[in-house]
Amino acid sequence: MKQGLTFWALLLLPTLLLGIGTVWLVQREADRMEDNLAAFRTARLASLNQHAETAAANLLLAFEEVCEALLDTLAELSESSPEQFERALEALSAENPFVRASGLWRPPAGFVAGSLEGAVGELPWDVSELEIEQVEQRVLEQQLTRNQAFARGQLQTRRELDTLARSRADPARAAPEAAVGAAAPGRRMPGVVAESESASAELSPAAPEPSRSVRGWAWVGDPANRVLWGWILSHSRPQVRVLEVDTDFLYRNLQRLLPESRRQEVTWALSRDGLAESWPREFLTGATSLGSDLPGWTVHYAAPPGEPALEVAAFRWLGSALVLGITLSIGMGALLLRWQAVAAEHEARTKTTFLTNVSHELKTPLAAIQLYAEMLDAGKIQEEAKRRSYLQTIRHETGRLARLVANLLDQSRLDRDPGFRLKRVPLDAPMHLQDFLQQREAEIRAGGFALETRIAAARQRVHADPDALDQILSNLVDNALKYARDGGRLDVEGEADGPDGRYLIRVLDRGPGIPPSFRSRLFTSFARSQTRLERPHGGLGLGLSIARGLARKMGGDLQYAPRAGGGAVFTLSLNRSGS
Structure with missing residues (x-):
């Protein structure tokens, strides 16, 4: 606990504070850049408005020059005869595009x-x-x-x-x-x-x-269909010379006088209804009216926000992302180092525990073998019954020692070479199971258990390694004899109704069962429950791990389930021949 607090206090906390401070500085600099950008936009908008007013004044000046030229042309028409004047009016409308x-x-x-x-x-x-x-x-x-x-x-x-x-x-x-x-x-x-x-x-x-x-210009007609008239009122004769301007041609010619719109720069447009084109929201836009001479005619402009806006956004987000990425990298590196340190510490503790348990597990049978062998060798035991009992104890402890060594060798082989394969052969599963139980029946009953078997008599051939199968069954029986002694009963079942046609072997006991908190680590190497029920019993915590590893090497599996009414159920599934 103290090491974890020290780790957080000395490494992760300063790194986190440094990252937060750097992000704050980046955001502050981005705010300053945005303020400068706002001032730049304001100045640019004022410049664009001034250019728009200049463009509008130029258009009005050109319009006035066109109007004066048209009225001069109208005034120069000769009225020597009505027919000649009529032809002059027709020629004016046909030849002058305005x-x-x-x-x-x-x-x-x-x-x-x-x-x-x-x-x-x-x-x-x-x-x-x-x-x-x-x-x-x-x-x-x-x-x-x-x-x-x-x-x-x-x-x-x-x-x-x-x-x-x-x-x-x-x-x-x-x-x-x-x-x-x-x-x-x-x-x-x-x-x-x-x-x-x-x-x-x-x-x-x-x-x-x-x-x-008297000369003049005026828009006549209703607002929806207004036309532009120029007229000359003569006092010498009670008459008025009138011309109507082609506003479409005038509009096209005034458009050509707008400033040239270039790519990525200001775009200029002239509208006759006061409505602008649809430009992106972030663009700088504005408009200037041409006044009462050309009502509704408006000069519009639009300018993109420019590079600074994109640069500020990129600086804000990319800078923050970079700082956060560096901070997270440092934090993840620190966490990785911490995890490796904890893993190394756990591995060292596991090795120490493993050596202690192995030493204890090896010492116990060796001590019993040595004691009984010395007593027999000294000739102090004269009674034949005791001599046989001592020899049986020596044989039992020798078998226990052999199984312990075999478990260590199997675990070492599984860890060292995960890709090794067992020698699987066709095998009569019910017969092999009955032979195994006959060999262990005396030991089972000597341990105070009543053995109950329910094995289908029909021949069921499986694809398995005989030695590996015996090792799995031995580990399951030893596990039951060790932890389910108070139950007093051991059930073994064999049937061929598994999924995908697999053959199932179940070993059931009435022991205390497996605590829910320990079930996820039940088949892990060197895993042992820390409950009081397990503490008095020895073992290295390798039996179930080896049993599952061997079962999967044969293409099967080993699963645990709590037994109804108390106890444990271990189910071994094997592939049948031809499946």
Whole structure:
């Protein structure tokens, strides 16, 4: 117990503490790496958001350039004749891939030219601007008419005053000039014509400035089917030039302007419904909207977590696994050394016990043989009965010594050469069993046992070694004589109803039986029960181990079972010839 505590205290406990401490350090370093990784992810996400905003701004700039170019192209279309303008609209829709359709709108008829037709709900331009412009144009025309009439009246008045002034100064010339002026009213007079023209120029209002054009872009239609219109509202004429943008072609061209997506780097995508693609959960993702100019259009990006995340996880788990593996290896090595030490200690104790038991077992019969032999040799025993008794004791102890030596030799042979084979021959099992019992019957009855046999008379041939079979039966009988003496009865049975047609030999006694705690070690070499029932008896604990080993060498087996009513049952199974 003290050695076990010392082992745990000096080797396993420090190893365990060292492993726990190392794992804690590994986990702490992994946590620090994860904090650095979180900061790295935050900085990378901010950089990606900035790149996304830059990409969105570039797309909006490209969109505005496309819109201005399209409106410039629309404004340059000639309206020299309706037919020519109609052909120009058709050519615009057919030749420009950005234009899906185009048309000309006039109030109140609506679209009067081009491929645009049908109602789209509320118009994107203000129709009232056209009506106000028409009223302003009529007011200007009326004012111009009144100014021109007033100018003509002023010019006539000046002419009459000039004629009157001249007639007063020279009445002789006034009449002819007046007549000439009346006959040729369109003839210019020196000085008067210039003055009149100057007055007319001063009184005539300036011509109205050219009317302004209003441009615009708008999404029209219901939210599910919206289209993008560009329009130019002309004040000089009550009309609006309109074109519809091919948003599919626009989408494909804007996609080409996104940053290039490379393997294991950032992936960019443009969506028109605000929904991103399905990316793994661990990816860094984000989105930037293109605003109200392109509602619902969004720039998305996705970036893999990168090598650091995998490195941190690998460091955490592989480092911990490595430390635990080293710790377990040290612990298992220590346990192996401890097990080997305990096994060596047990082996040494077993050898010591074995030598002690062998010495005792050899000494006992030798001492009896020596004592009785010396008494007989000294001639002190004159009675014939005693002499015969002494000789019988010497013979009994000699047989006991021979069996002891035979058991040692058999055990040594089984341990030294597990692959050796017995000389098996066909054998009449019932006859051989009866012959063996006849040889041992006197000894059995002398030991205070009543022998009962139940052996089937029919011939049953088995494949066995006769000497090995006698050794097994001798060990079983000796075991019963030694431990079941209080039972007073020994039963031996022989029958041919075993499994697979085997022949069974049973040796039954009424002894104390085998304790349950000892049954698992019953057929182990040098195994002996430590109960009080066994302590008074000698023996090396080899008999049953040798018996089972020999039985299995012959292809059979030896099993133990408790006997109903108390006692033990040992069953020897042998293969019959031809099986």
